[in-house]
Amino acid sequence: xxxxxxxxxxxxxxxxxxxxxxxxxxxxxxxxxxxxxxxxxxxxxxxxxxxxxxxxxxxxxxxxxxxxxxxxxxxxxxxxxxxxxxxxxxxxxxxxxxxxxxxxxxxxxxxxxxxxxxxxxxxxxxxxxxxxxxxxxxxxxxxxxxxxxxxxxxxxxxxxxxxxxxxxxxxxxxxxxxxxxxxxxxxxxxxxxxxxxxxxxxxxxxxxxxxxxxxxxxxxxxxxxxxxxxxxxxxxxxxxxxxxxxxxxxxxxxxxxxxxxxxxxxxxxxxxxxxxxxxxxxxxxxxxxxxxxxxxxxxxxxxxxxxxxxxxxxxxxxxxx
Amino acid sequence: xxxxxxxxxxxxxxxxxxxxxxxxxxxxxxxxxxxxxxxxxxxxxxxxxxxxxxxxxxxxxxxxxxxxxxxxxxxxxxxxxxxxxxxxxxxxxxxxxxxxxxxxxxxxxxxxxxxxxxxxxxxxxxxxxxxxxxxxxxxxxxxxxxxxxxxxxxxxxxxxxxxxxxxxxxxxxxxxxxxxxxxxxxxxxxxxxxxxxxxxxxxxxxxxxxxxxxxxxxxxxxxxx
Ligand code: SF4
Ligand code: SF4
Ligand code: SF4
Numbered sequence: 001x002x003x004x005x006x007x008x009x010x011x012x013x014x015x016x017x018x019x020x021x022x023x024x025x026x027x028x029x030x031x032x033x034x035x036x037x038x039x040x041x042x043x044x045x046x047x048x049x050x051x052x053x054x055x056x057x058x059x060x061x062x063x064x065x066x067x068x069x070x071x072x073x074x075x076x077x078x079x080x081x082x083x084x085x086x087x088x089x090x091x092x093x094x095x096x097x098x099x100x101x102x103x104x105x106x107x108x109x110x111x112x113x114x115x116x117x118x119x120x121x122x123x124x125x126x127x128x129x130x131x132x133x134x135x136x137x138x139x140x141x142x143x144x145x146x147x148x149x150x151x152x153x154x155x156x157x158x159x160x161x162x163x164x165x166x167x168x169x170x171x172x173x174x175x176x177x178x179x180x181x182x183x184x185x186x187x188x189x190x191x192x193x194x195x196x197x198x199x200x201x202x203x204x205x206x207x208x209x210x211x212x213x214x215x216x217x218x219x220x221x222x223x224x225x226x227x228x229x230x231x232x233x234x235x236x237x238x239x240x241x242x243x244x245x246x247x248x249x250x251x252x253x254x255x256x257x258x259x260x261x262x263x264x265x266x267x268x269x270x271x272x273x274x275x276x277x278x279x280x281x282x283x284x285x286x287x288x289x290x291x292x293x294x295x296x297x298x299x300x301x302x303x304x305x306x307x308x309x310x311x312x313x314x315x316x317x318x319x320x321x
Numbered sequence: 322x323x324x325x326x327x328x329x330x331x332x333x334x335x336x337x338x339x340x341x342x343x344x345x346x347x348x349x350x351x352x353x354x355x356x357x358x359x360x361x362x363x364x365x366x367x368x369x370x371x372x373x374x375x376x377x378x379x380x381x382x383x384x385x386x387x388x389x390x391x392x393x394x395x396x397x398x399x400x401x402x403x404x405x406x407x408x409x410x411x412x413x414x415x416x417x418x419x420x421x422x423x424x425x426x427x428x429x430x431x432x433x434x435x436x437x438x439x440x441x442x443x444x445x446x447x448x449x450x451x452x453x454x455x456x457x458x459x460x461x462x463x464x465x466x467x468x469x470x471x472x473x474x475x476x477x478x479x480x481x482x483x484x485x486x487x488x489x490x491x492x493x494x495x496x497x498x499x500x501x502x503x504x505x506x507x508x509x510x511x512x513x514x515x516x517x518x519x520x521x522x523x524x525x526x527x528x529x530x531x532x533x534x535x536x537x538x539x540x541x542x543x544x545x546x
């Protein structure tokens with residue numbers, strides 16, 4: 001691990017991955033639910049619950065990384081400075097968890113029946129409520145997905161992170177892994193619930209579009225970092241990028257992020273598109289798992305390659321003329 | 322790239338002796354000794370970068386002026402920081418001396434700690450609001466509020482924040498050990514070779530108008546000469 005960023009360990013990396021995937025999964029689950037309705041209720045509810053688990057585990061991981069987790073749990077004090085993106089993020093994730101749970105309650109058969117017992121008017125409200133909360137949840141989900149990247153972007157000490165391309169990359173990857181999670185759930189439910197051809201196609205097209213977009217953003221990010229370095233910041237950026245593409249993290253970058261996480265899902269989605277529905281299930285499952293592995297690896301290697309610049313060195317050079 | 326080196330004690334003593342001789346001959350020292358009274362007011366007016374030598378109100382931002390060519394890496398500043406802030410041996414000090422290699426010439430040493438930036442990114446990103454920029458522009462952390470998320474380390478362009486088992490720790494211009502805002506702290510006091518100066522930035526620049534400002538997005542109060 002020599003020469004890598006290790007002040008933040010595996011917990012923040014996993015937090016950013018789970019946060020993004022959970023957020024993306026909610027968005028994808030809403031697409032399924034609002035297109036298929038009753039027919040895919042199980043897939044949608046379980047996907048939303050999976051999203052909740054991702055976010056809650058993510059928050060717990062964040063807490064476990066703290067020096068004083070107990071103090072961290074007093075959120076009104078420990079996340080009270082609103083010039084910090086970590087503050088916004090913690091509250092947005094918190095709000096997302098609440099809204100996602102409410103959506104799951106509205107969507108679930110037993111849960112909504114239970115609520116109807118104590119609140120008579122609930123049943124009539126369910127369709128409207130699910131729709132409104134669903135839209136709010138999608139908005140929050142997109143915010144969470146973007147926030148996982150903005151958190152890193154707003155750390156000016158690390159040139160690799162300090163670019164708007166990073167939130168772009170993480171948002172796209174969040175949606176991509178989210179769709180993957182819903183595909184896994186749909187695979188589990190394939191015997192009970194038959195997802196309509198149209199919706200399955202939408203998900204496959206989403207995978208193709210997101211993978212292509214992610215490849216483009218990734219290429220843009222890395223090429224903007226590599227190359228001539230005339231300042232300390234540019235030098236650190238170049239060093240970070242070269243660790244990823246040709247240095248000690250290169251096997252993970254090319255093998256797990258590019259091959260398993262992007263190329264494999266792309267091929268799987270195209271295959272699923274042309275194959276008959278039975279075999280399509282397995283191919284999308286393989287692609288989905290690949291996307292998750294790639295998305296998780298991406299967060300880890302971006303965190304690890306986040307080196308600091310040394311601006312003092314630049315001043316020393318100026319001093320010496 | 323830079324490399325931090327710690328000399329062993331014997332080498333350090335030898336260097337100190339050599340330096341003391343030099344000092345005695347009075348050839349290389351310009352000790353900027355500022356005795357600032359209690360009347361230093363809180364003033365957060367950021368020093369503009371490149372504002373070299375411009376007349377500024379006396380009670381402004383404090384900062385450090387480092388003269389690498391005078392530095393022998395004797396570690397007196399580092400040890401003074403450890404001693405007066407009671408930093409345990411197993412924890413790193415808040416000041417460090419970084420070695421910069423040069424082609425064909427002796428390496429340069431630069432003593433740094435927190436730069437008490439005009440626009441401190443550490444304070445901006447701290448979710449708990451544990452970091453504040455206070456009197457004389459000194460940036461300090463409240464250990465009772467810090468949750469130890471280490472976001473400040475990622476935000477600081479100089480990798481300054483460090484962590485012990487309770488909270489983030491870093492240089493506070495010795496406020497924590499009783500030095501008043503604006504008064505010369507122990508590290509600068511300990512330097513025998515005129516390599517580390519402390520004072521109001523405007524005053525430092527008046528004495529040393531050619532000083533090079535260290536450039537970073539946070540507008541650090543660190544100058545090299
Ligand atoms: S040097 Fe780093 S820790 Fe010190 S004030 Fe500037 S940003 Fe904060
Ligand atoms: S480690 Fe402490 S001081 Fe630093 S950003 Fe987190 S809460 Fe603030
Ligand atoms: S000013 Fe005080 S706390 Fe800061 S580096 Fe010097 S001795 Fe340490």
